[in-house]
Amino acid sequence: MKQRVFEANLALPDAGLIKLTWGNVSEIDREAGVIVIKPSGVPYAEMTAESMVATDLAGVPLDAKGLKPSSDLATHVVLYRHFEKVNAIVHTHSTNAVKWAQARRDIPAYGTTHADTFYGAVPCTRPLSQEEIVSAYEEETGNVIVATFQERHLDPLSCPAVIVSGHGPFTWGKSCQEAVQNSVVLDEVAGMALGTELLNADIASIDQYLLDKHYYRKHGKDAYYGQV
Amino acid sequence: MKQRVFEANLALPDAGLIKLTWGNVSEIDREAGVIVIKPSGVPYAEMTAESMVATDLAGVPLDAKGLKPSSDLATHVVLYRHFEKVNAIVHTHSTNAVKWAQARRDIPAYGTTHADTFYGAVPCTRPLSQEEIVSAYEEETGNVIVATFQERHLDPLSCPAVIVSGHGPFTWGKSCQEAVQNSVVLDEVAGMALGTELLNADIASIDQYLLDKHYYRKHGKDAYYGQV
Amino acid sequence: MKQRVFEANLALPDAGLIKLTWGNVSEIDREAGVIVIKPSGVPYAEMTAESMVATDLAGVPLDAKGLKPSSDLATHVVLYRHFEKVNAIVHTHSTNAVKWAQARRDIPAYGTTHADTFYGAVPCTRPLSQEEIVSAYEEETGNVIVATFQERHLDPLSCPAVIVSGHGPFTWGKSCQEAVQNSVVLDEVAGMALGTELLNADIASIDQYLLDKHYYRKHGKDAYYGQV
Amino acid sequence: MKQRVFEANLALPDAGLIKLTWGNVSEIDREAGVIVIKPSGVPYAEMTAESMVATDLAGVPLDAKGLKPSSDLATHVVLYRHFEKVNAIVHTHSTNAVKWAQARRDIPAYGTTHADTFYGAVPCTRPLSQEEIVSAYEEETGNVIVATFQERHLDPLSCPAVIVSGHGPFTWGKSCQEAVQNSVVLDEVAGMALGTELLNADIASIDQYLLDKHYYRKHGKDAYYGQV
Numbered sequence: 001m002k003q004r005v006f007e008a009n010l011a012l013p014d015a016g017l018i019k020l021t022w023g024n025v026s027e028i029d030r031e032a033g034v035i036v037i038k039p040s041g042v043p044y045a046e047m048t049a050e051s052m053v054a055t056d057l058a059g060v061p062l063d064a065k066g067l068k069p070s071s072d073l074a075t076h077v078v079l080y081r082h083f084e085k086v087n088a089i090v091h092t093h094s095t096n097a098v099k100w101a102q103a104r105r106d107i108p109a110y111g112t113t114h115a116d117t118f119y120g121a122v123p124c125t126r127p128l129s130q131e132e133i134v135s136a137y138e139e140e141t142g143n144v145i146v147a148t149f150q151e152r153h154l155d156p157l158s159c160p161a162v163i164v165s166g167h168g169p170f171t172w173g174k175s176c177q178e179a180v181q182n183s184v185v186l187d188e189v190a191g192m193a194l195g196t197e198l199l200n201a202d203i204a205s206i207d208q209y210l211l212d213k214h215y216y217r218k219h220g221k222d223a224y225y226g227q228v
Numbered sequence: 229m230k231q232r233v234f235e236a237n238l239a240l241p242d243a244g245l246i247k248l249t250w251g252n253v254s255e256i257d258r259e260a261g262v263i264v265i266k267p268s269g270v271p272y273a274e275m276t277a278e279s280m281v282a283t284d285l286a287g288v289p290l291d292a293k294g295l296k297p298s299s300d301l302a303t304h305v306v307l308y309r310h311f312e313k314v315n316a317i318v319h320t321h322s323t324n325a326v327k328w329a330q331a332r333r334d335i336p337a338y339g340t341t342h343a344d345t346f347y348g349a350v351p352c353t354r355p356l357s358q359e360e361i362v363s364a365y366e367e368e369t370g371n372v373i374v375a376t377f378q379e380r381h382l383d384p385l386s387c388p389a390v391i392v393s394g395h396g397p398f399t400w401g402k403s404c405q406e407a408v409q410n411s412v413v414l415d416e417v418a419g420m421a422l423g424t425e426l427l428n429a430d431i432a433s434i435d436q437y438l439l440d441k442h443y444y445r446k447h448g449k450d451a452y453y454g455q456v
Numbered sequence: 457m458k459q460r461v462f463e464a465n466l467a468l469p470d471a472g473l474i475k476l477t478w479g480n481v482s483e484i485d486r487e488a489g490v491i492v493i494k495p496s497g498v499p500y501a502e503m504t505a506e507s508m509v510a511t512d513l514a515g516v517p518l519d520a521k522g523l524k525p526s527s528d529l530a531t532h533v534v535l536y537r538h539f540e541k542v543n544a545i546v547h548t549h550s551t552n553a554v555k556w557a558q559a560r561r562d563i564p565a566y567g568t569t570h571a572d573t574f575y576g577a578v579p580c581t582r583p584l585s586q587e588e589i590v591s592a593y594e595e596e597t598g599n600v601i602v603a604t605f606q607e608r609h610l611d612p613l614s615c616p617a618v619i620v621s622g623h624g625p626f627t628w629g630k631s632c633q634e635a636v637q638n639s640v641v642l643d644e645v646a647g648m649a650l651g652t653e654l655l656n657a658d659i660a661s662i663d664q665y666l667l668d669k670h671y672y673r674k675h676g677k678d679a680y681y682g683q684v
Numbered sequence: 685m686k687q688r689v690f691e692a693n694l695a696l697p698d699a700g701l702i703k704l705t706w707g708n709v710s711e712i713d714r715e716a717g718v719i720v721i722k723p724s725g726v727p728y729a730e731m732t733a734e735s736m737v738a739t740d741l742a743g744v745p746l747d748a749k750g751l752k753p754s755s756d757l758a759t760h761v762v763l764y765r766h767f768e769k770v771n772a773i774v775h776t777h778s779t780n781a782v783k784w785a786q787a788r789r790d791i792p793a794y795g796t797t798h799a800d801t802f803y804g805a806v807p808c809t810r811p812l813s814q815e816e817i818v819s820a821y822e823e824e825t826g827n828v829i830v831a832t833f834q835e836r837h838l839d840p841l842s843c844p845a846v847i848v849s850g851h852g853p854f855t856w857g858k859s860c861q862e863a864v865q866n867s868v869v870l871d872e873v874a875g876m877a878l879g880t881e882l883l884n885a886d887i888a889s890i891d892q893y894l895l896d897k898h899y900y901r902k903h904g905k906d907a908y909y910g911q912v
Contacts, residue, residue, distance in 0.1 A: 019868060020865060020868065020869070022797070022800075039911065040909055040910050041909050041910030041911060042910075067911060068911055071901065071909050093796075093797045095872065095879075098797055098876050099876055099879030099880050102794040102876060102877070102879075103879075103884035104887065105883060105884060127890075127891065128894065130893040133894055133897045134893060134897070137897050166795045166796060166890045167795060168795070168797065197882075
C-alpha cells in the first residue's frame with residue numbers, strides 16, 4: 001500500500017501536475033483502518049515508499065516518531081468519512097485547474113472529453129469564512145467540499161473532482177491510479193474550457209443527452225468502452 | 229498492416245496529441261475487405277501490434293475471441309464508406325482542436341500553415357440531435373460528418389479534417405502516416421488561430437489566391453514542394 | 457558550410473520552432489558565390505549534411521542531379537541581394553510568431569527581452585497582391601520584405617526579423633547560429649507580447665531611451681554585455 | 685560557493701525559466717565580503733563552477749584577469765546592501781513573469797499557490813526615467829526596487845520577488861536554492877493569474893485571512909508545513 005501511494009505521488013510530477021512539493025496522494029484501507037499519505041514538504045527526489053506516512057482513520061500517525069503526514073491530511077480524513085466509496089484522494093495545484101479555482105467558477109461540461117469522466121460541471125466550493133480558516137482550516141476545507149456535494153445533490157463517484165475556491169483541485173477514485181487519472185483529466189478539461197470561452201463567449205454546456213451518452217459509455221452497468 | 233496501425237497509434241501520444249487512451253487510428257484495405265483499428269481502452273504502454281483489431285468492412289471483428297475494437301469504429305466505417313479515397317482515419321482529443329469543437333466553430337484559414345494542408349476552413353459539424361445520440365451514436369457521428377462535407381460541397385481529400393461539435397477532431401489521408409500528420413497540423417493551426425483572434429478580433433481569412441497558391445504548391449499536378 | 461547549415465536546420469526542431477518539415481536555414485558565401493540551403497520537404501530525421509543543396513547566387517543548384525532546394529529559396533536569394541551584410545537566413549512557422557503574422561500586426565517592443573535583440577517593433581509586411589502571388593510568389597515575398605525595410609527606413613542588422621502577412625517569420629544574421637538564435641528570441645517575445653496585451657489592453661511600447669539602452673548594451677561599439 | 689552558484693544558474697534553464705543566456709544567480713557571503721555571480725553572456729553549455737566570478741561587496745572582481753561578471757551585477761549589489769537578510773538573488777526573463785512586467789502591473793494574490801510563498805501582491809516598479817537609464821542603468825534598477833519596497837512598506841523576506849517595469853523579475857532568498865525556487869513559483873503564479881483574469885475579469889485578491897493562513901502555514905514561528 002505504501003508502494004502504491006508512493007508511485008501515485010511520483011506520477012503527479014511526471015504528468016506535469018505538480019511543481020516543487022505542491023500536492024499529495026493518499027489511500028485508505030477501510031477494513032484495516034489505515035490511511036497512507038505523502039509526508040509533508042519532502043522533495044519528490046528524496047521520497048521513498050518508506051517515507052509514506054500511515055495513520056489511523058482519524059489521521060493520527062501510527063508511528064509517532066516517523067515523518068509528519070501532509071498538512072492536508074485533515075481534508076482527506078473528512079472526505080473519506082463522508083465519501084464512503086472513495087478509496088484514494090489526490091490534491092494538486094495543477095495550472096489550469098487552479099485558474100478556475102482562483103476565478104471561483106465551476107468548470108462547465110463543454111464537451112465529451114469532460115463528460116467521459118465528470119458527469120456535469122466540476123463544482124467550485126464557496127470561499128471559506130474567516131472563522132473556518134482560523135479555527136481548523138484543513139478540516140473545514142473538507143467540510144466545505146462535502147457541503148458542496150450535499151447541497152448540489154452530487155454523487156462523488158460520478159463527479160470525482162472539486163475545486164476549492166481560491167485554492168485548487170482535489171480528485172478521488174476507487175484506487176490511487178483512478179484518482180491520479182482524474183487529476184490528469186481535470187487539468188486537461190480545465191485548459192480546454194478556458195480556450196473554449198476565449199473562442200466563443202456565449203457557449204453553453206453540452207446537451208444533457210450527449211453528457212449522458214458519453215458518461216454512461218464508460219460508467220455503470222451499460223458501459224461498453226474498454227475491454228470489460 | 230497491424231504493425232503500421234500500431235505505430236501510427238503510438239505516434240499520437242509521442243506528438244502530444246493524446247492523453248490516457250483518448251484516440252485511435254484505423255486503416256482500410258479495400259481490396260482485402262479489412263479494417264484494422266486500435267482496441268478499446270487499452271493503455272498505450274500495454275499495446276502491441278498484435279493488439280490491433282481486424283474487422284470486415286461493416287466493422288465486425290474477424291476474430292470473435294479477440295480484443296474489442298475502438299468504440300469509435302462505427303464512425304470510421306461510415307467515413308470509409310463515403311470517403312472512397314481515404315485509406316486511414318485518426319481520432320484524437322487534441323487540446324487546441326477540442327477548444328474549437330467545444331466552441332462549435334469552424335477553424336478559419338488564417339494563414340499559409342493552414343493552407344498548406346487544408347484547402348479552406350476546417351468545418352465543425354452541427355450538434356447531433358437527441359435521437360441520433362440515443363439510437364446509434366458513433367454511426368450518426370459518421371453520418372453528420374459526411375453530411376457536413378456534402379452540404380458544403382467539400383472534398384475530403386482537399387480538406388482532410390473535421391471537428392465534431394462538442395467532441396473533437398477526426399482527420400484522414402491516403403495512409404496512416406498522412407492521417408497522423410494531418411492531426412499534427414490541425415492541432416497546430418487550431419492553436420495559432422486562437423492566438424490570431426486574440427491579437428486581432430477583426431481578422432479575416434487569407435485571400436483566396438494565397439490559399440490557392442499554398443495548397444497547390446503541395447497538392448495536385450502542379451505541386452512543386454518536396455522532392456517528387 | 458553544408459555541415460553548419462545542416463546543424464542549424466536541426467537546431468530548429470530542437471528549439472521547438474518547427475513541426476514536420478516547416479522551415480529552412482540557408483547560408484551565403486559571397487566570395488565563393490555559393491548559397492547552401494535545406495532541401496525541399498525532406499523529413500528532419502532523414503537529412504544529412506550531404507542533403508544540403510548548394511546553389512549559385514541566383515539560386516541555381518550547382519549539382520543539377522542533386523536534391524531540389526527549399527521552395528523558399530527565391531525569397532532567400534532576394535534578401536541576400538538587398539541585405540548585403542546578412543550571411544544566413546532562417547524561415548520557420550513558429551507558433552507565436554505566426555499568430556502575429558496571421559493577425560497582420562507588427563510585434564511592438566514591449567520590453568527589454570525584445571530590445572536586447574530587435575531595435576524597435578518587428579515589422580509585418582503588407583499582404584501580397586494576387587498578381588504577386590500568381591506570378592512569382594517566393595521572389596515577391598522577398599521583394600515585399602525588402603520594400604518594408606526600405607519604406608520604414610529599417611536596418612536589417614538592427615532589426616534582424618520580419619513577419620510576412622498571413623504567413624510567418626523570417627530572421628537573419630551574420631552567421632547561421634545568430635540567425636537561428638534570432639528565431640528563438642522572436643518566437644519568445646511574440647508570445648510575451650500576446651500575454652502583455654491580454655493583461656493590459658492599453659499598454660504602450662517601452663520608452664525610446666530604454667530601447668536604446670538595452671539594444672546598445674549588446675550591440676555596437678559601446679556594447680558591454682558578454683566577454684568581448 | 686562557486687559550485688553552489690554554478691548549480692543554481694544551471695537550475696534555471698532546467699526549470700524552463702531561461703532561454704539563451706538570459707538570467708543570472710548570485711550569492712553573498714557577508715562575513716567574507718564576497719559576492720559570486722554568473723559571468724556575462726557565457727552560454728550555459730560552456731559554463732563551469734570555475735567560470736563563476738567572485739567580487740567584493742562593491743562589485744569589483746577579485747580576479748582582475750578573470751571573466752567579466754554579469755552586466756546585472758550592479759543591481760544585485762544594491763539589493764544586497766539594502767536587503768540585509770537576503771543571501772542570494774536570481775534574475776530571469778521567465779515568460780509569464782515578463783508578461784506582467786511588460787504590462788506594468790503588480791501580480792495580485794489570487795490564490796493559495798501565491799500566498800504560500802508571497803505575502804501579498806508581487807509589486808511592479810515604476811518605469812525608470814531617462815536620466816536614470818542613461819546615467820547608471822543597472823544600479824538605478826536596484827534603487828527603484830528598493831524604493832518600491834520602502835514606499836509600500838514591504839518586507840523583502842515575506843515578498844521575495846519584484847517585477848521591474850518593462851523588463852522582468854528578480855527573486856531572492858536566504859540561499860541560492862530558495863531564490864531559484866521563488867523564481868519557479870513566481871512564473872507559475874504569474875501564468876495562473878493571467879488565466880484567472882481571462883476567466884473572471886472581476887476577480888478580487890483572496891481574503892486577508894486566507895493569505896495569512898497560507899503564508900504562516902509555511903513561514904514564521906507557528907509554521908507547521910514540512911518536517912521541521
